[in-house]
Amino acid sequence: MVNTAECASFWSDVRREVPDLPTAVPEAWAFGATPAHADELLALVLAGTKTATASSLGDYEEDGDPLPAAGDLSIILDGAGRPRAVLEVTSIQIVPFDQVGADHARAEGEGDRTLRSWRRIHEQFWGEHSARGFAPDMPVVCETFRVVFPAAHRNG
Structure with a gap:
């Protein structure tokens, strides 16, 4: 669950460091479907390895x-629901699952960063966690982003 007061305080802190950001607090969310997965993917983002994501x-x-x-803009939460980073979407492309390219798979930073690994990971993820399940031709929202503000130095 998102702690709106904590996100508002975080956003206020971020805006002091990046004053050109809008005043409205952006949506807050976490990667993955479990706290451990959220922490794992957030670590990849903060390390600069993960610069893309995909959604059904x-x-x-x-x-x-x-x-x-x-x-x-989005506030990215860790597995405990604490705000840790701000991301800005740089591009969106919607393509069938079986047409997602190797460049996108690499940018997602997961597994061994190959398309084969990306397909295996996401087929399993959507098979277990997507409301509509998995299909080889399902439309996938491929999103690239940049880190506007990392918050790895903040204490929770």
Whole structure:
């Protein structure tokens, strides 16, 4: 669960260091489906290894959530729900799962960073955690991002 007061305080701290950011607190979320997975993927982001992510378009549709767009900001939470970084979406591309490319797979930073590994990891993830399950031709929202503010130095 997102602690809105903690996110607002975090955003205030970030804006002191990056004053050009908007005043409105952006959406806060964590990578993955478990606290351990959130921490693992956040570590890849903070290390600069993970600069992309992928989501099931069907999950956005099921939840009624808007799709991300270039320029969107997000507060990224760790597995305990604490704000740790701010990301900015740099690009969005929606492609069938079986057409996601090797460059995107590498940018996601998971496994051995190959397309084969990316497909195995995401097929399993969406098979277990997606509202609509997995299909080889399912639409995938491929998102690239940049870290606007890392918060690895903050104490939780």
